[in-house]
Amino acid sequence: MPDQDMTQTPGRRARDRAMAILLVGIALLMPPVAQVFLVDDHILGLPIPVLYIFVVWGALILGAMMISGPLKKSEARGPGAGAGGNGAPDPQERPPGD
Amino acid sequence: MLSVNLLLGVCLGYVILLFAVAFFVDRRSERRPAGWLHSPVVYTLSISVYCTSWTFYGAVGSAARNGLEFVTIYLGPTLVFVGWWWLLRKLVRIGRAHRVTSIADLISSRYGKSSSLAVLITLIAVIAVTPYIALQLQSVTRSYQVIAGDADAMTTAFWVAAGMALFTILFGTRNLDANERHHGVVAAIALEAIVKLLALIAVGVFVTYGIADGVADVFENVHPDTIRGTTDIFGPRWITLTFLSATAIICLPRQFQVTVVENVEERHLATASWLFPLYLFGMTIFIMPIALVGLQVMPTDANPDLFVLSIPLAHERHELALFAFLGGFSSATSMVIVAAIAVSTMVSNHIVMPMALRLLHGTHAVIGDVRNLLLISRRISIGIILCLGFLYFHASGGSDALAAIGLIAFVGVAQFLPSLLGGIFWRGATCTGALAGLGVGFALWAYTLFLPSFGGDVVFSTATLTQGPWGISLLRPQALLGLAGTDPLVHAVIWSVGGNALTFLIVSCLTQASNLERFQAAMFVNVFRASGGAPSTIATGSHDTEDLFILAQRILGSEPARKLFDELAEEQGTTGLPLASDAVFARLERELAGSIGAASAHAMVSRIAGRETVGMTDLIDIADETQQLIETSRQLSDKSAELEQTAQQLREVNERLRTLDAQKDEFLSQISHELRTPMTAIQSFSETLITTDDIAPGDRERFVSIIHDESRRLTRLLDELLDISRLESGTMELQLTKIEPQAAIRQALDAMSTMPQVAKVAVRIDGPADDVFVRANGDRIHQVLLNILSNAVKYNDSETPEIAISTKRHGRHVMIDVRDNGGGVSRDEAAVIFEKFSRGSKSGRGAGAGLGLPISRSIMRAMDGDLTVEFDADGSSCFRLKLLAA
Incomplete structure (x- = not known):
């Protein structure tokens, strides 16, 4: 697929972000990072561990929302992953009388 | 108190509403297969079948017992959906490209359509899902008991199971879709998803702002241990639970059904990637407050698993309690319906149908029979699955906490993970490896988690659990090989999933895949390269x-x-x-x-x-690959033909060089010969003159004259050689002027008049009018004409020698033909007379060095003309001088 590198620069960035958000999410929600926030204190009336988990969760949702559009686009355009369908013939290649 | 009749009436009405929705959508999608029903929102809501009554009731119970830990059950799926690009997208693509009907179908077709693998996965799925269905029956029964008070648990559970079986059979097997899609059911569970979300939020808002005084008040006097749980919260159990829930969202048969099989369009996944985590976020945001407030306001013996229902009841909010009951009912029914459809598809496709077809083999079963058989086997499978759920509920006595039962199912289906991931990312995974891994994982799961879950003396005696079978402590189900001190769940996950993955890996490396398996492996692993859409x-x-x-x-x-x-x-x-x-x-x-x-x-x-x-698209891709190979090999053969041609050219050039080299050698030898002859004469006569004193004066003069003649001949020869070399190398610049050829011819004839033979020769000059001119160098054209004419005179052996010179114009050129009656030159001679040092057959010894004609030709060519020998039809020949007309 020689044209892959020419068309996928925006798609590649979206994909890199998709990987980054996943790795960051895992790192933030798992020990040892999560243990840092295991503090017996309150912010805005909420215990810090509860607040921390829900804030990270919300941020992940926001991040996923922001990259879902570019990813969808890159998939529609992507040469290998295109939804255009390699299985269907081009219209001009259709047999006569089809 | 809420009346039982009202409760049953509302439930019945709700079920009828669900029926209506499912029926309407089925009818509608038959007529118009697209529309708002196929929106990403409906798809996302259908995925939320993940939130069962375990979430609705059990999450609060879990939060009350273990604090924040309940969140892990929703963090795993969140991570999987946020990272949808890397796994879910591939699964959905494979599912669509290969028309996968269930997770058993996907894994077995990846491993070469192995039927034994499909049967094993189906069995594990049935066994793992059974406790989960029992859990739903239990929660509906208990919530009913909370409202109805003294209802018998078993009777209630039985009727709940029967009702759910009926609903599932009516809508899950109404028709057979080629892709196993159930639009009506999906719409119904999407509606249920909204109901359960709103119900839980309604209860949450009531508890937080109705009973407590806002969020800050809820958390104000909470002991830190209530949030941390009894153990270190962000520890091994946290990681294990997140891993399990992430696995479950992929491997649970019902999740696979709604995410992969019921997927109408791949791009819906992009929306679900954030909308589904958002749904989970909404479902869990009030869990902590409900649990904490429940612990404060409810009696200590109240079951925290039912806080969602019992808190509104205790505060006399009957309509809210009814809504909460409907929410829980929705959670349970949607899970049971989808799970029953998914598992019954697997049971009927991989177990019942192969057996039935084997039994029917030889009889004349037509398509309609098979279709009916399939529908009947689905219906029976659904009945059996709900029956098993009821039996598990009956056997386990309905005493365990909800969360524990759900986790048993999670670990059970987690056994699919190694084979699934290995299958779609690793081409080396083999069927034997998958079978071995699944077998080991399943056995360890049953031994360390499933069988002990019955508790009491149902399967394992208490002694077996605490001391190991036959007193062998290394085989204790919850401390296998002495791995004690860990949480039973973490212990079971480490042993079963770890053992499964390692066995799968090792056996795959040791065994060979069949051809079909290798082919399928390539199709699955390279699905994005291979297929475009369904x-x-x-x-x-x-x-x-x-x-x-x-x-x-x-x-x-x-x-x-x-x-x-x-x-x-x-x-x-x-x-x-x-x-x-x-x-x-x-x-x-x-x-x-x-x-x-x-x-x-x-x-x-x-x-x-x-x-x-x-799949057809896969084959076309193979064809494409073949085509590419053919193209590449064609290019290679072109390249090699090109090289062959170059080599041929090189050989030819080399051959020419050899010939030229030989010619040069010959030329040198001839030239030395030509030079040697006059030199020898000069040398011998001069020696005679030096050594002999008494030479007669006449002889002396003769000798000197010979030496003089020979010196002149040498000089002339060297001049000619110099000429030819300059002419051939192109360094001689000739000044061309306008010349009249007739005049040049006459001049040459005049110059020849001293030759003794000329007197006898009759010369005839034909020519056009005098206005024909040529571009030439006067001296040089004279030299050429002199050479040609003197040859014609010298080598003419006729009795009455004649020379005819004709000049005529031919296009841009002027031709001067010199013809004599001396027989001319033969065709063989014509080929060589222009070579240096060659002489015609008539030339005798000493007639010249044989450079005249080559020099003449070179001169003519240097003046943009030519000198050739032309033959007439009768074989007679003439020399033709060609020059540009002026």
Whole structure:
């Protein structure tokens, strides 16, 4: 697929972000990072561990929302992953009388 | 108190509403297959079947017992959906490209359509899902008991199970969709998803702002241990639970059903990637407050698993309690319906149908029979699954905390993970490896988690649990090989999933995959390269020929394929595409065999003829790859032909160089010979003059004159050589002027008048009027004419010698033909007389060095003309001087 590198620069960035958000999410929600926030204190009336988990969760949702559009686009355009369908013939290649 | 009749009435009304929605949507999607029902929101809501009554009731109970830990059950799926690009997208693509009907179908087709693998996965799924269904029955029963008070648990559970079985059978098996999609059911569970979300939020808001005084008040006097739980919260159990829930969202049969099988469009996944985590966020945001407030306001013996229902009841908020009951009811029914559909599809496709077909083998079963058989086997499977759920509920006595039961199912289905991930990312994974891994994982799961879950003395005696079977402490189910001190769940996950993955890995490395397996592995692992979207679902004769045509185009090329199909259509007397007949298949197979070999051609054509099981798009991709290979090899052969040609040219050049080298050697030897002859004469006569004193004066003069003549001959020879070398190298610049050829001819004849032979020769000059001029160098054209004319005189052996000189204009050129009656030159001589040092057959010894003609030709060419020998039809020849007209 020689044209892959020419068309996928925006798609590649979206994909890199998709990987980054996943790795960051895992790192933030798992020990040892999560243990840092295991503090017996309150912010805005909420215990810090509860607040921390829900804030990270919300941020992940926001991040996923922001990259879902570019990813969808890159998939529609992507040469290998295109939804255009390699299985269907081009219209001009259709047999006569089809 | 809420009346039982009102509760049953509302439930009945709700179920009728669900029926209506499912019915309406089914009818609608039959007429119009698209529309708002196929929106990403409905897809996302259907995925939320993940939130069962375990979430609705159990999460609060879990939060009350273990603090924040309940969140892990929703963090795992969040991570999987946020990272949808890397796994879910591939699963959905594979599911669509290969028309996968269940997780058992996906894994077994990846491993070469292994039926034993499909059966094993189906069995594990049934066993793992049973406690989960029991959990739903339990929660509906208990919530009913909370309201109805003294109802008998078993009777209630039985009727709940029966009702759910009926609903599932009515809508899950109403018709058979080729893709196993159930639009009506999906719409119904989407509605239920909204109901359960709103119900939980309503209860949450009431508890937080109605009972407590806002969020800050809820958390104000909470002991830190209530949030941390009894153990270190962000520890091994946290990681294990997140891993398990992430696995469950992929591997649970019902999740696979809604996420992969019921997926209508791949791009819906992009929306679900954030909308589903958002739904989970909404479902869990009030769990902590409900649990904490419940712990404060409810009596200490109240079951925290039912806080969602019991808190509104305790505060006399009956309509809210009813709504909460409906929410829990929705959670339970949606899970049971989808799980029953998913598992019954697996049971009927992989266990009942193969057995039935084997039994029916030999009888004349027609398509309608098979269809009915399939529907009946689905219905019976659904009945059996709910029956098993009820039996588990009955056996376990309904005493365990909800969360524990759900986790048993999670670990059970987590056994699919190694084979699933290995199957879609690793081409080396083999069927034997998957079977071994699943077998080991399943056995360890049953031994360390499932069987002990019955508790008491149902399967394992208390002694077996605490001291190991037959007192062997190393085999204790919850401390296998002495791995004690860990949480039983973490222990079970480490042993079963770890053992499963390692066995899978090792056995895969040690065993060989079959051909079909390798092929399927390539198709699954490279699904994004291989297939574009789902294959078409229309399966008619013309569709077949269309596929055949596409295939032929890819392999034979566009134009030959068109010709072939036109020909086939003509034979059938149709226009357009020919109908798919055996003759067409046979002919095409022969044609394709020429390009790709007989075996591949047979495989591809018989696939389209419906005798194989591999996706059409995949085959076309194989054809594409073959085409690329052919193209590459063609380019290579072109390149090698080019090299061959270059080598040939080199050989030719080399040959010419050799010839030239030989000619040069010959030239040198001739030149030394020519130089040597006069030198010898000069040397010998001068020696005679020096050594002999008494030479007669006459002789002396003669000798000196010979030496003088020979010196002049040498000088002339060297001049000629110098001339020819300058002429041939192109360094001699000739000044060309306008010259009258007739005048030049006469001048040359005058110069020859001293020759003794000239007197006898009759010269005839023909020519046009005097106005013909040529571009030439006067001295040089004189030299050439003198040479040609003197040759004509010298070598003329006729009795009455004659020379005819004719001049005529021919286009841009002027030709001067010199003809004599001395017999001319033969054709053989004509080929060599222009070579240096060659002499005609008539030239005798000492007649010249043989450089006259080569020099003349070089001069003529230097003046943009030529000197040639021309032959007439009668064989007579003439010298022709060609010059540019001025």
